[in-house]
Amino acid sequence: MYFIQMSCSFAVFAHRNQDYQYTHILIMHPNIKEDQEFQYIEEGNGEVLLLLHGLFGALSNWEHVLERFSKQYRVIIPMLPIYEMPIKQANLEGLLAFVTAFVRQKKLGRLTLIGNSLGGHIALMYTLQNPDQVQKLVLTASSGLYENTLGGSFPKRGNYEYIADRVAYTFFDPQTVTKEYVDEVFSVTKNITKALRVVSIAKSAQRNNLAHELPKIQTTTLLVWGLNDTITPPLVAHEFNALLPHATLRFIDKCCHAPMMEHPERFNDLLDQFL
Numbered sequence: 001m002y003f004i005q006m007s008c009s010f011a012v013f014a015h016r017n018q019d020y021q022y023t024h025i026l027i028m029h030p031n032i033k034e035d036q037e038f039q040y041i042e043e044g045n046g047e048v049l050l051l052l053h054g055l056f057g058a059l060s061n062w063e064h065v066l067e068r069f070s071k072q073y074r075v076i077i078p079m080l081p082i083y084e085m086p087i088k089q090a091n092l093e094g095l096l097a098f099v100t101a102f103v104r105q106k107k108l109g110r111l112t113l114i115g116n117s118l119g120g121h122i123a124l125m126y127t128l129q130n131p132d133q134v135q136k137l138v139l140t141a142s143s144g145l146y147e148n149t150l151g152g153s154f155p156k157r158g159n160y161e162y163i164a165d166r167v168a169y170t171f172f173d174p175q176t177v178t179k180e181y182v183d184e185v186f187s188v189t190k191n192i193t194k195a196l197r198v199v200s201i202a203k204s205a206q207r208n209n210l211a212h213e214l215p216k217i218q219t220t221t222l223l224v225w226g227l228n229d230t231i232t233p234p235l236v237a238h239e240f241n242a243l244l245p246h247a248t249l250r251f252i253d254k255c256c257h258a259p260m261m262e263h264p265e266r267f268n269d270l271l272d273q274f275l
Contacts, residue, residue, distance in 0.1 A: 032059075038102050040078040044070030047135075048111035051077045052099065052119030055201055056185060061116065064264035065271070073112075073275075078102050080119075082201060083194045090197040091204035096125050103133070112275065114138040116258060117232070121205055128213055137221040138271060141232050141257045144210040145239055160186055172228045172256040214243035221247040222274040224267060226255030248274070 033040055041059050049069055051062045059077045066075050078099070085094055099122060103111075113134050115123035120142025127134045164182045168174035188194050221244050225237035234251065241249040250270050252259050260267045 035105060037081070038078060038105060040076060040102070041066065042074070042076045044072070044074050046073045048108050049073045049075045050103070050108070050111050050113050051075065052113070052115040052122055053077070053080060054117035054119050055082060055198060055205075056188065061258070061261060065114075065260055065268060068268045069271070069275075076106070076108075080122075083188070083191075083197055085197065087193075087196060087200060090200040092122065092125060092201070092208050093204070095122050095201070096129070099126055100129070109133070110135040112136040112138065114140075114271075115142060116140045116260060118143055118201070118205060120144065121208070121210075124210055124214070124217070125208075127217055127219055128210075131218065134219050136275070137217070137219045138224065138274065139221065139240065140224040140259050140267070141226060141229055142223075142240065143205050143232065144208070144214075145232075145243075146236050147206070147232055158190060163189055169230060170257045171262060172226065172254050173262075176262065211239075211243060214240070215245060217244055218246060222270070223247055223249040224259050224270055225249065225251050226257060226259050226262065227251040227253045228255055229257050231257045 031041070031043070033042055043066060049065075051065060053059070053061045059079055062075075062077050066077065069075050080095055081098060082090075082095075085098070089097075095118075110133055113123045113126060113136075115121070115138070117140075120139040121144040123137060123139065124142065124144050127137055160182075163186045164177075167182050167185055168177050171177060188198070223237055223240055223244075225232075225234060227234060229237075237249055237251070241247045252263050252266050252270075255262045255266075
């Protein structure tokens, strides 16, 4: 068994394993909702902001965005079924189908789609498939063109120091990461069935390069990137900016792969200006 060190894997992991995620969110947001197979947070009224997390993501990745924008918008954050989906469906197409079904179940009209890392990749695929439904698009540290895979695989299961190093690599300031956070990510990598799904989805993302598809997207797009992103480096942001016809690129200094977590106030200001 090996573990892929995919950029979108550690991009927005929210420092929580699956079992802990929902407990934490329930404490933060007592109004977490369930509708058939969907678990999500929904707060506020008005135009819809649909937020998509990454491969180790959780609803809490978008805590600061939710707090600020739910006063003006209807903010919806679905929990992607990364650890539960059937292994044969553990790929980008399976996640895209899930998001499509969620939007249909919620009867959402035109919306602003916001994605970080793998969530950005899915947002791009959804926009290509549903161009009339996405009013605006926001990508931050998105996969879809290039990711630094740092060697491609992890040959030994259960190597705590390796996981700690990979988690710290995601942030500009390694002190952002506590031992508790590393412990929680490590617990996911030790679970064979969860790790199999992570590997499958990571490989799917690596295979899915959207360079030839991006010029088809006519949606107004905001790109928010960490100037110190080591996973999807600034050159990747510039390539997205060149390929997307209606994109605006903004960098945040002293920031790596999760701007909405590392510099929430700056990220929210850029998002507010764009909206």
